[in-house]
Amino acid sequence: ADLRRLRPAGDCLEVRDVGPTPGGRRLPMLVITDFSSPARRPHVVISARVHPGEAPASYMMRGVLQVLLSRAEASRALRRGLF
Numbered sequence: 001a002d003l004r005r006l007r008p009a010g011d012c013l014e015v016r017d018v019g020p021t022p023g024g025r026r027l028p029m030l031v032i033t034d035f036s037s038p039a040r041r042p043h044v045v046i047s048a049r050v051h052p053g054e055a056p057a058s059y060m061m062r063g064v065l066q067v068l069l070s071r072a073e074a075s076r077a078l079r080r081g082l083f
Helices: 002-006 057-068 073-080
Strands: 013-020 026-032
Touching: 002 057, 026 057, 057 073
Parallel strands: none
Antiparallel strands: 013 026
């Protein structure tokens, strides 16, 4: 539900299913990019809450998603790979 509030108007987010976790939970992968650009760019992997007790990482990940999904020009430039 939180992701829907962060999602901008436009097509820069794709949610893919990586598969189940060892515990059987759904494991999504978010692809955030400028899909209209044919240029190949480096990939960046950001993960959070890999181990129990890493709950503060949820706040870090929320901030990263807010920046990457923002309508701001700097965020658009990040999605185009201009940084």
